[in-house]
Amino acid sequence: MLEDRRLAVLRAIVEDYVSTREPVGSKAIVERHALGVSSATIRNDMAFLEEEGYIAQPHTSAGRIPTDFGYRAFVDRLSGVKPLSSAERRAISDFLAGAVDLDDVMARSVRLLAQLTRQVALVQYPSLVQSTVLHIELVRLSESRLLLVLIADTGRVEQRSIDLPAPMTEDEVTSLRTRLVASAIGERCSDLGDQLTPLVDAATPESRPAVAAVVASLIEATADTVEQRIVLGGTANLARYRDSFSISLEPVLEALEEQVVLLRLLGEVSGEVTVRIGHENPVEDLQGTSLVATGYSRGDSVVAGVGVVGPTHMDYPGTMASVRAVAQYLSQILDEN
């Protein structure tokens, strides 16, 4: 009961601080939330919450603001995922339905998510490792250059141009294409290495270098360090929170331009919505921000992540709802194709 009220006070502080971005005082809580006790009682509770590390005081005669630990408790124990209005749901589905190809789906999603949450949105392309090969195409650009096109069942299309060690005739290319297609189609991209090495071994001595080059390129394109792509949107929203970030937003913007960083952020998503608050974030420059992320899937396997980066004092329930909804629609679209 007593514990209950203290949590209610924490919730009140988080909610008020998120909406006003000003330290919350005991009096304000009594006024805005009907807790049925006086401000003095709230003060006692606040002293307790501060001792336990949930909230902090910017300076002596100010109200309290939640700490990262306080937000964590709020997310874990106090907030559900706010359901979206049906109008919002329809907006999402309408918006995503008009996409013409995978690039378009990604671009629209990131835009949509940025708009819904008014924060920076991240959307990862479906991982090739989790995809199977739908088609492989070899195009002869010139005597000794090929263009390799790999099409995955998730809709991803990867291309590489290859400098051949020796010229190939059109017939040789056609023959190689046929063999590649025969061994690769329907296979997992991650298995391509195993599937294709026999082709190199089986090649005639003269053609072997060329085949090896093509196979190497194919394997390189599906290597999981290279193949990840993440699109970013809504960076303008960062500017609105300028003063929320300890020093400046330059390091934040910089971090968000690094693919490596983004991959670390979205690297460990699962089907559940994950929240990383402030210092919980593995990336140093983003420890003033929070991440709300989840995975989307094709069939049963999670193929990539989607998420949002924003100030720690964000509307967690609302953001989690938006992220989850977009992920659901993405899964749906992927399954339809």
Added chain:
Amino acid sequence: MLEDRRLAVLRAIVEDYVSTREPVGSKAIVERHALGVSSATIRNDMAFLEEEGYIAQPHTSAGRIPTDFGYRAFVDRLSGVKPLSSAERRAISDFLAGAVDLDDVMARSVRLLAQLTRQVALVQYPSLVQSTVLHIELVRLSESRLLLVLIADTGRVEQRSIDLPAPMTEDEVTSLRTRLVASAIGERCSDLGDQLTPLVDAATPESRPAVAAVVASLIEATADTVEQRIVLGGTANLARYRDSFSISLEPVLEALEEQVVLLRLLGEVSGEVTVRIGHENPVEDLQGTSLVATGYSRGDSVVAGVGVVGPTHMDYPGTMASVRAVAQYLSQILDEN
């Protein structure tokens, strides 16, 4: 002679203001630039320059800062294009040489340009309208869905998935592919409409709807309103100039997220380096910024633009040099392939 000195004063003001970002006073000019006259003379010249609109005073007892008009005069009459050091040139060529495909070239270029100029960089994909068709591929995703892949000589690869009005067999797809390839390869993308309509007319009545759908999709993909793509990089650099933009940088960031806006910026590039200063910029939200842009080419025709957006008080000679250099290397890479 007198005119010469006044221009020298303008140059001094621009240079000093760009490097210090503080209003420049008459005394500072005498100290930092050996003009051989006293500060009183400079003051007279400054009064003149102000009257003519080249410079302005933020408030009564402050130094002068250049107006957009002043920068314009500086760019047109006072500055050459600063040559790059050979180390810089080599860095550029090394950096771009490692690219594996067109996407990679674009990504590297934008990163490089942002780094060189410490500003926001824009790089446009080679326009399809200016390209010829290298290959067309049709992949049968399911009974009534096709994936269309268009490969242009500039290295661009476009994909569309197509919902067929009626199922097609594998043989029908193969036959259509052959016909498409025969009519389209080597043609200008912009001519595809004319080249392919005969195919629709020649199709059997049963297959006509499907053929029409494919051709329509192909034409849609090469329509010049859709096909343009621009990548953006270095937005973090904007944050460094936070205070340089009249109010905030939010509208600037927002504008830069709009493809339409970017297209307007890079739309009219030519082989020359173009500079748009402040209010000369057609996009309202960017009238506090300057644009330095140019085109790069394949063969003799300009295929797309590259440029930089930054504060009006930028280092124009240096920026122009970097933009031009990157464009040159892009042209070179495109010609090699």
Added chain:
DNA sequence: GATTGGCACTCGGGCAAGGGGAGTGCCAAT
């Protein structure tokens, strides 16, 4: 006639002092 030194003037920014107010912690009473 251009250039110069001198001088009064303006104005922004930095600094200190002061008051208002929000919010706290503690304590005694219930």
Added chain:
DNA sequence: ATTGGCACTCCCCTTGCCCGAGTGCCAATC
């Protein structure tokens, strides 16, 4: 355990002030 009261702290806004940078103008000079 809760509450009202009260003294206290500290931020922040406002005010007033001074200083210095920079100007414009003018009379003197070359």
